[in-house]
Amino acid sequence: MLLASTIAMAQERKPQGEVNIEAEKDSIVSNVADSLTPANRLVVQDTIKTDTLKTKSSLLSDVVTYEAEDYMRLSRKENRMYLYDQAQVTYEDMVITAGLIVMDNEKNEIYAYGIPDSTGAYSQKPIFTQAENTVRPDSIRFNFDTKKALVYNSRTEQGAFKVRGEVTKRENDSVYFMKNVRFTTSENELDPDYFFYARRIKFVPNKKIVTGLVNMYIADVPTPLGLPFGYFPLTDEQTSGFIIPSFGQTNARGYFLQNGGYYFAISDYVDLLALGDYYTNGSYGLRLESSYAVRYKFRGNLSFRYENLFDSEPGFPDFSKRSVYNLRWSHSQDGKANPSSRFSASVNLGSSNYYQESINQTNSANFLNNTLSSSVSYSKTFQGDPQVNLSIAATHSQNTRTQQINMTLPTVQASIGRIYPLAPKLGAKKGLIENINLQYNFRGENRINTTDSLFFTSQMFRDANFGAQHTIPLSTNFKIFKYLSASTSANYQENWVFKTFDRSYDPITKKEVVDTIKGFDSYRTYNFNASLGTTVYGMVNFGKDKKIQAIRHVMRPSISYSYNPAFDQYYDQYEVVNDLDPSLNRIVDYTRFQGSLFGAPGRLFSSSLGLSISNTLEAKVRDRDSTAVEPKKITLLNNFSMSTAYNLAAKEGDFRLSPISLRGSVPVIQNKLDVNLSANLDIYALDNNNQKINKLNINNGGSLFRFTAANVSFGYSFSNKDFEKGGDEEDKDKMDDETFRNGGRPDDLFGKAPNLDGSLYEDEDAFEKNKDEKKDNEWYNYSIPWDVRVAYTMTYNNSARQNEISSHSIMFSGDVELSPKWIVGASSGFDLKKQGFTYTQLRFQRDLDSWRMSFNWIPFSDRSSWNFFIGIKSSVLSDIKYDKRKEPDRRL
Known part of the structure; x- marks a missing residue:
């Protein structure tokens, strides 16, 4: 018997309020077998003589342990054990807890029910746990011999699904059959906003749900969406599968299927996404995207996109066709993976007009980019004395307007660390000689x-230009009178090239003739520089009882000298002949290195003196925090500098003094907003034709300085958290931003890019932030989250008496969470000079609990379009969506 070895050890404790349970006759007919009763327990009455061999009684494979909070009572007549209040039975990896558990020793079965609490409510409902699977039914019937169970009104969670069945039959520890089942991804499993209803399903925990006829209900209303059978994967791991495309229509290309394809879960380290678009006029697009990562080593993603586009229909006069492509690759290495070497990649290349003409909605925020750039590099450090650094890189820069491409394939750089040949072996280096390096x-x-x-x-590779450059800098630094810091340096440079250009004049065509000469050639240059500077501090104290306690002024004046000789030996001449008037013949100087890899050596001798001074103003103010011990330091003026140069080698008639350059920034909000300022002042005057002449402006009837140019700019990002205590925003990894990986701005000033499914949810947790706090807050004290990004620039030009603002614009982007489930946002700008709005995007997002809805609208410009999306949040059911869009007319 099941309890034979434990009855003598049990001790019955009388509860405070004893519950009398009347004995009832078992409703199960003894001569009818059910699915939970072992066959050897059936009583069969016939005239056949019974077998003289004794049947072996079934034995349990493990010890059954049980406990209860209130009482444990054994009924010898019924051969049952009753466990009441916080009852629990454990057998192997199975645990059943309930308010009331009845153990039937005759049938080797267990029954679990809830009990009423003091208010009469049904509480302590059974919980059936096996391994990582948990089921919460109204009642349970379990057989120890067959290990089968019947579960009524069960509720369980499997991955993103919440499954609720009227009757569940446990076939074994991995297969369940359920009747009248509802399953959903809604958080409210008792009253979900949507669910799928199936009359019968086969449920394999952590693997799959296989159903018969299944219907979708929204707000308890059945919909026409139904399938004769269904398959729903439950695994938490990435799995391969088809991606259902979106259906729509455009005026230019007809009906379409977009973003359909297949996802390949190759391994835990790499995946592959293959997507395609097809339009009924013949246009199509293909996209391959792969992400890979190895923890503590590296991570990256690779994307290739190709689109073959047709406008209108073949045979119509406005028909046109073209193809565009784009390749992206980003790779980053963990800094701890290999401290002595590093490999990184950031590639974005392809057709110059790809972002302007692409039918892929994810590129909507990138068509304003004028430049595509790429860099792939590997660097290695060889430790030693001296240290040796080696790097190999390939770079790419592409102007999307001019379609000009500049590449280096590759660039190899090597350097040997500083060598101090005259430094002492021990102790610090001092003086002019010991600091020579x-x-x-x-x-x-x-x-x-x-x-x-x-x-x-x-042809591209035939036009390549290659060469090498060797540089040896020699420098030293020392102190003069303890307060002046002096430094001198001499630089020697040797350039090797393998392509030069010989120039001559053709009197017949009357044009310059350029001949390319392939072969090794070289030239050498050198220069000398010296500088002298110091730091001057000034302090004004107002007293510790004042709001502004002190102001400190830091000045850093410096004077520098540079010497660059003329390298006339590398220059030649040719004569331009005038057949009509020989007196108009002229001599043209040229060098064969003009147009070579590293440019031409300097022909003009220069000797110039540079002057500069930088200023910083800081203040100590009383902290608003009364608990602060020390005053707060703020910056009033940050690195405001003035610089100019005087050419000592200028010839008569040349301008000796360069324009005075002013640079600096004014902190408006500490560590948040700095206004950057720059301006140029010129002491020379203009003639009546607005040409600069070698005459002081003050001697020409003007002021001491002529204001020629200025620029004011700032960028600012702030949110509601900036006005809350400890409200610092977390930094977002730029490489996770789709717009940034496409070569755009990560600050959303050009708008946000939708996902491939058309939604605007780059951050799927947008509505989940501070969710718990929102539940606790009442509406009247609810804090509205918001964020704003602003960029402003103004350029003034007066170099030739224009007195005009050449550019003046402001750009802004922001999002406001109007309610816990509504977010609206906008990205736009205004050209203050031309009085017009720049590229504008309006965004509306709504959290529908289990669903998400978004509307993206570009109201005007030649890219006017809109996109409406609604779909289930869960990635398992991401294919259940509705996507409607109006695409811009991109015909040229």
């Missing part, structure tokens, strides 16, 4: 200048 730098480069039409053709 030198370095060696090498740069080898293969540079390619081409266009879109010649990209990666044989």
